[in-house]
Amino acid sequence: xxxxxxxxxxxxxxxxxxxxxxxxxxxxxxxxxxxxxxxxxxxxxxxxxxxxxxxxxxxxxxxxxxxxxxxxxxxxxxxxxxxxxxxxxxxxxxxxxxxxxxxxxxxxxxxxxxxxxxxxxxxxxxxxxxxxxxxxxxxxxxxxxxxxxxxxxxxxxxxxxxxxxxxxxxxxxxxxxxxxxxxxxxxxxxxxxxxxxxxxxxxxxxxxxxxxxxxxxxxxxxxxxxxxxxxxxxxxxxxxxxxxxxxxxxxxxxxxxxxxxxxxxxxxxxxxxxxxxxxxxxxx
Amino acid sequence: xxxxxxxxxxxxxxxxxxxxxxxxxxxxxxxxxxxxxxxxxxxxxxxxxxxxxxxxxxxxxxxxxxxxxxxxxxxxxxxxxxxxxxxxxxxxxxxxxxxxxxxxxxxxxxxxxxxxxxxxxxxxxxxxxxxxxxxxxxxxxxxxxxxxxxxxxxxxxxxxxxxxxxxxxxxxxxxxxxxxxxxxxxxxxxxxxxxxxxxxxxxxxxxxxxxxxxxxxxxxxxxxxxxxxxxxxxxxxxxxxxxxxxxxxxxxxxxxxxxxxxxxxxxxxxxxxxxxxxxxxxxxxxxxxxxxxxxxxxxxxxxxxxxxxxxxxxxxx
Numbered sequence: 093x094x095x096x097x098x099x100x101x102x103x104x105x106x107x108x109x110x111x112x113x114x115x116x117x118x119x120x121x122x123x124x125x126x127x128x129x130x131x132x133x134x135x136x137x138x139x140x141x142x143x144x145x146x147x148x149x150x151x152x153x154x155x156x157x158x159x160x161x162x163x164x165x166x167x168x169x170x171x172x173x174x175x176x177x178x179x180x181x182x183x184x185x186x187x188x189x190x191x192x193x194x195x196x197x198x199x200x201x202x203x204x205x206x207x208x209x210x211x212x213x214x215x216x217x218x219x220x221x222x223x224x225x226x227x228x229x230x231x232x233x234x235x236x237x238x239x240x241x242x243x244x245x246x247x248x249x250x251x252x253x254x255x256x257x258x259x260x261x262x263x264x265x266x267x268x269x270x271x272x273x274x275x276x277x278x279x280x281x282x283x284x285x286x287x288x289x290x291x292x293x294x295x296x297x298x299x300x301x302x303x304x305x306x307x308x309x310x311x312x313x314x315x316x317x318x319x320x321x322x323x324x325x326x327x328x329x330x331x332x333x334x335x336x337x338x339x340x341x342x343x344x345x346x347x348x349x350x351x352x353x354x355x356x357x358x359x360x361x362x363x364x365x366x367x368x369x370x371x372x373x374x375x376x
Numbered sequence: 377x378x379x380x381x382x383x384x385x386x387x388x389x390x391x392x393x394x395x396x397x398x399x400x401x402x403x404x405x406x407x408x409x410x411x412x413x414x415x416x417x418x419x420x421x422x423x424x425x426x427x428x429x430x431x432x433x434x435x436x437x438x439x440x441x442x443x444x445x446x447x448x449x450x451x452x453x454x455x456x457x458x459x460x461x462x463x464x465x466x467x468x469x470x471x472x473x474x475x476x477x478x479x480x481x482x483x484x485x486x487x488x489x490x491x492x493x494x495x496x497x498x499x500x501x502x503x504x505x506x507x508x509x510x511x512x513x514x515x516x517x518x519x520x521x522x523x524x525x526x527x528x529x530x531x532x533x534x535x536x537x538x539x540x541x542x543x544x545x546x547x548x549x550x551x552x553x554x555x556x557x558x559x560x561x562x563x564x565x566x567x568x569x570x571x572x573x574x575x576x577x578x579x580x581x582x583x584x585x586x587x588x589x590x591x592x593x594x595x596x597x598x599x600x601x602x603x604x605x606x607x608x609x610x611x612x613x614x615x616x617x618x619x620x621x622x623x624x625x626x627x628x629x630x631x632x633x634x635x636x637x638x639x640x641x642x643x644x645x646x647x648x649x650x651x652x653x654x655x656x657x658x659x660x661x662x663x664x665x666x667x668x669x670x671x672x673x674x675x676x677x678x679x680x681x682x683x684x685x686x687x688x689x690x691x692x693x
Binding site for chain 1: 430490625626629650
């Protein structure tokens with residue numbers, strides 16, 4: 093049989109049913125993944141008595157938008173703490189990771205390979221192993237119950253970010269840099285003005301992943317903070333359970349508000365986000 | 377991509393020995409300071425915040441330190457206690473192993489299925505892709521509460537729905553038989569997005585002409601997948617078995633939020649025990665010993681996985 097004959101023979105009978113099956117399967121998984129989030133939003137808008145009603149109804153009988161202002165009011169200080177920490181983490185991590193990434197990609201210095209191997213090796217150490225000594229270290233430094241442990245160690249140990257930016261810098265044509273050097277630019281000037289703007293997509297990818305990590309961090313605030321006023325959104329949510337939000341609808345409104353910022357960021361920066369994740373699976 | 381950097385790394389002896397010696401000697405001298413200024417902060421961070429604490433943790437694990445007392449040297453006493461006298465260690469290790477095996481296998485398996493689905497050429501496929509990945513960006517505390525409510529034995533969505541069709545649902549999180557399963561379902565729901573994205577990238581990097589060639593040879597879709605596509609995905613799958621194992625073995629957040637290890641230690645996992653020992657009971661030495669046991673387990677299993685690599689991972693080059 094010729095190839096054309098095989099195509100004619102193989103395709104048409106399967107084509108339409110296969111497409112239908114595919115769409116049904118896609119929709120099935122869409123329901124599975126969206127269902128808990130949709131019920132969360134549905135419950136967050138219901139009057140209190142309706143949440144516990146059996147059998148449950150998906151569409152609220154009346155939309156109580158007031159649940160959000162009630163939940164949001166209590167969460168505002170913690171929202172601001174989370175925003176502050178996310179900004180510090182993203183800003184400084186991008187600075188240090190791009191400096192180191194450029195150094196490893198383009199500069200020649202003593203013990204470069206050793207330093208790079210050292211950096212990568214730490215990616216394999218489970219964080220819990222150094223948690224206790226870190227806790228003691230921060231106590232010595234007077235950092236317990238401050239925000240420092242939640243960003244300073246992170247921004248100075250950006251293993252993945254350094255790796256990803258190193259890869260990105262290596263992809264920039266060397267001629268660009270040499271032209272800048274001929275114009276008399278310093279090493280730092282070349283890095284800052286010429287090279288950094290070239291790796292914006294990689295910076296966006298690392299930035300998006302760093303934001304998620306900072307916003308969703310549970311262990312850090314749990315261990316290093318004691319004062320309620322310093323807490324972040326996730327911990328505040330845990331603290332509020334039982335204390336303020338004995339009502340499920342308010343609890344779900346608070347959960348929605350906590351999930352919303354990373355979800356919106358993901359929807360907006362999806363391309364960079366996926367790129368960053370994909371790069372994390374890259375060998376070498 | 378990688379070639380761009382090669383000229384600066386001094387290619388060996390193309391110009392003869394004297395020429396190669398002169399050039400690199402000038403360059404490194406000028407760049408040593410600059411180079412270390414660029415990478416210095418990160419290297420300092422790694423040494424100060426990670427490697428030094430790891431070393432210190434080994435020393436602490438040999439003592440009875442609480443952080444307040446003057447520590448006494450116990451030798452391997454903490455380790456001995458952990459293995460022989462601690463009646464939560466073995467159950468929590470068992471739970472951790474069950475959780476890890478189920479979550480690693482199923483996230484990769486389902487992730488592969490979803491990646492194949494999302495790789496189809498259908499209008500609006502991007503919406504499905506986004507939808508499937510979105511649980512992965514949600515906060516574990518918030519999502520823990522949502523599932524906690526869905527699992528409520530009386531008023532939760534699952535049991536209310538089951539009741540309408542006349543089935544008396546299980547107690548989910550408050551029954552020792554179902555609690556770990558209930559937690560694993562949440563972990564799967566949140567955990568399949570990452571393998572899906574990695575495998576989708578793997579699928580999209582496959583040379584289409586290979587698949588076309590197999591089609592021309594008359595291979596069925598099923599055959600094409602297992603004989604052509606799957607072998608080319610094995611490097612991604614290998615990467616995922618390593619990373620998914622390391623993260624699943626350290627599960628904490630979902631357990632902390634949903635069950636706190638209960639009921640009756642039915643969902644107690646290893647990291648949760650370490651957290652309790654260190655910050656619940658103030659036994660920093662003991663917690664450090666547990667941390668090192670975890671480190672060794674993770675290290676050994678990862679080493680075994682690397683060893684097995686040759687048997688099933690197919691590299692194109």
